[in-house]
Amino acid sequence: MPGVVSSDIPDGFTTRTGNDGTSDNPLLRLGHQALPKGQRPMGPPGVQRPSSRSLIASMTRSDSPRRFVPPTEQTRPSDLFHERKDFSINRFPRYFHKDDDRTMLVYIDGACLDQGDLSTAHRRRGGCAFVYCDSKPGQKLALEGTVGGSEQTSNRAELRAVLFFLQLRMWEAGGADRIVIATDSEYVVEGACGRIDTWIARDWRTANGSPVANRDLWEALRNELRIADEAQLSILFWRIPREWNARCDALAKEAANDTDRDAELGVVSGLMM
Helix, strand or coil: CCCCCECCCCCCEEEECCCCCCCCCCCCCCCCCCCCHHHCCCCCCCCCCCCCHHHHHHCCECCECCECCCCCCCCCHHHHEEEEECCCCCCCEEEEECCEEEEEEEEEEEEEECCCCHHHHHHCEEEEEEECCCCCCCEEEECCCCCCCCCCCHHHHHHHHHHHHHHHCCHHHHCCCEEEEEECCHHHHHHHHHHHHHHHHCCCECCCCCECCCHHHHHHHHHHHHHHHHCCCEEEEEECCHHHHHHHHHHHHHHHCCCCECCCCCEEEECCC
């Protein structure tokens, strides 16, 4: 498999290449089990606010159950999600829904430098990032380059941003039953909310019969969604305007501009935050 993983990883993170010999996709996180719903922390008495079934139902569409639906098109993530401490022992700050303590949001973005000019393809470099609260700087990761691996693109960077977040830690250990991924990437949202199922049904072929681009990343994302489904953890996707994702976009570009990159593509995990 292609590529390189970044060394732009804060202390406490680890990278792992390969996956115990059971697949040739080094981005598959195998053997991981999410924390079952019944084992997630509930919080101290009097702290948890109840949520209604109608509120939870209104967050998605029956024809696209992974697509997050805001109350209006003008509703911003900051209108619904505010920083609060989670229910873990460490009480980490997270974005939680103002009316539901079990729904958490994260901003995600990816960037690729020198993508527009084919003459500079050998210099392309991707980066990704996510932001999970106001009081912390977020996390960023420089991605694999073009030498010895797949050519970097913004689409790959955006998908890697989702994987970076989902694979980093057991987010549901703070009490979340739903995680809303807010991104300005149409490629990620439309792929995750429907196209991926069609591709799988066609044996990873598009409508015209050509191979699906970035199959390694889509396979890894499908694996993460399967793990979450088995643990009754809903992963929802919300496409937002780019200007609403400015903080995360800046972090992703910083990561893409980093020249210090590891030589192997692999899963990133950690024990921070």
